[in-house]
Amino acid sequence: MSSRAIAEVVLEGKASQGRKVSVIIPSYRGSERLVRLVKRVASLPYEDxxxxxxxxxxxxxxxxxxxxxxxxxxxxxxxxxxxxxxxNEALRESSGEVVIFLDDDVYVEDDRFIEKVLKAMEGYDIADIKKVIVDTGGILSKLVYIEYASYNFASKLMARAARRTVAVNGAAFAVRRKALDEIGYFRPSISEDFDIALRSFKAKHNFTYIENTYVLNYPPSDFRKWFKQRKRWAIGLAAWLEENFADALKTLLRMPHAVIPGLLLALPSLSSALITFVLSNHVYEKTAYLFMLTLSSLVAQALPFASILLLNIQLIYLVKAGAILTAFFVFLFWQFAASRAVKMKSYLYLYPVYFFVYQPLWLTILLAGFIRVIVLRRKSVEDWVV
Incomplete structure (x- = not known):
């Protein structure tokens, strides 16, 4: 065992040599949730x-x-x-043929969690595990729940349509030791889960989505913590995309049938933002209308032209509103179907808030992260060590 940064090691129970499954849980400082998770995983009846x-x-x-x-x-x-x-320290100290990675803020309810992961991994090298957001009672947890239903469906879609993936959600996923040996362990990265998934993709590893078991995932407790989390995600994703843009583009071109639907479902504000920018503010039409309106006060013959310009502007905004509403109803249907497909709640009454408020806010943070990384060349994240 490396002594570089390890203060102590406590090993209780039987010797770990030759065990089939390793469950790895990293944490900073720890919490009651970590203790609860470790107790639960240690008590799971799977002996090996x-x-x-x-x-x-x-x-x-x-x-x-x-x-x-x-x-x-x-x-x-x-x-x-x-x-x-x-x-990486945990990987060097583990020996399982299959490695399950869990964040310290998840929880496992299913007694047969490990058995089901192993069964689902047969014939596959890497797997994303279903996440279900804990409803803590506030609107934020429900909005994040809707979002994770999308993420789960995107993973399921990639597994069904491509059997490969460029991304996994690092809160809970599994990889065969043999696959890790082929591609190497984790590299310094803010989005270490995306990075290892892309290297697995390039190695042509088979990917699956595990849905017959799940982990409970706790959402941020308030919007301040949510913003901090999303800022880190945005910077990490931007840095990852900048480094792997060519591979990401190749993936999009090779399997658009899997990538595009999943992307639009995970970020539906992309469609509404695109509609808004394509149907711009039409400054020229507004200026022409104001000019004709002023002229009409002097020359009556200009009134019909001013009226036509006003009608044109109204039609433009009606088209824009209609396009955005159409995008919303498409999203509503698609999100509802996706939630059913991954056997999660729908929260239909919150879809308007999710589509028109939550998602544009997340997209804005994401784009700001891209500007920070790609334009301003700033990749550091507050209170995060790579």
Whole structure:
């Protein structure tokens, strides 16, 4: 075991050599959710498993609780090395033929979670695992729930239509050890899950979406934390796309039938934003109308022309409104069908808020991240170590 950044290792239970499944959980500082998750995974009845937990700068009370959990390989690091470093440290200390990666803010309800993941992985190299957002009672959790229904469906679509993927959601996914050995472990990246998925894609690994089991995923507790999370996602995605633009474009051209529907469902504000910019503000028509209106006050013969210009402007905005409403109803149908396909709730009454408020806000953050990375050349993220 490397002693570079490891303060201590606690290994309880049977020796881990030769175990088939490794469950890896990285964390910064830790929390009650981490403790709850580790206890749950350690208690799962599947015997042939090892649980590897890496915590940077652990809180004392969290470390003490984790030490009391049997059957866990616990790596406590005194300094913050970052998620990628923690994942790679855990991989070096694990031996499972299949590796399941879990974030520290998820929870596993299903007693047969590991068995079902293994069964679904037969014949596949990498898999995205279904995520279900916990409804904490507020509107934010429900909006994020709708969003994750889209993400789940996009993964299912890629699995069905292409059997390959360029992205997985790092909160819960699985990879065969053999596949990891082929492509290497995690590289320094803000979006380490996208990066490893793209390398798996380039290696022509088979991909599947696991939907017969799931993890519960907790949403940000408030919009401030949501904004912080999305800012990091935006910068990470922009940096990833900048580095892998050629591969991403090739993927789009090779399998548009899988990529485009999933992208439009995950980011429906792309369609409404495009409509808004294509049907621009028509400054010339407005200027001409004001001129003809002024002229009409002096020359009566100009009134019909001013009226025609006003009608033209109204028709333009009606067309724009009609196009956006059409996009919304297409989204409504598509999102409802997607939710049914992945067996998740619909929250139909929140679709207008999601489409017209939540999604434009997320798209704006995303585009701002692209400008920050590609134009301003700033890739650092506050309170995040790569």
């Amino acid at each position: 498993k090892e649980v590897v937990v890496v915590v940077d700068e652990p809180l004392r009370e969290v470390a003490e609780e984790l030490r009391r959990i049997g059957g866990v390989k616990l790596i406590l690091r005194p300094k913050r090395g970052g998620k990628v470093s923690a994942l």
